[in-house]
Amino acid sequence: MTTHYNSSSRGPVEIASMRYEHALNARDKLMRERSDDSRDAEIAALNDHIAGIEATFEERADG
Secondary structure, eight states, X not given: OOOEXXXXXXXXXXXXXXXXXXXXXXXHHHHHTOOSSTTHHHHHHHHHHHHHHXXXXXXXXXX
């Protein structure tokens, strides 16, 4: 599985360490600029990371 997002300004960034807002912005940028499937693994990894953070938000709201 892909573990890093290749940022144009900062180079490789570990997806697991990304804050929610940064992960959303990175994923949205990749989706906007998508011209082929070369970065689909990054998009999938970001989606998984975002879903995990959102699940934590829901657990905190319910608890």
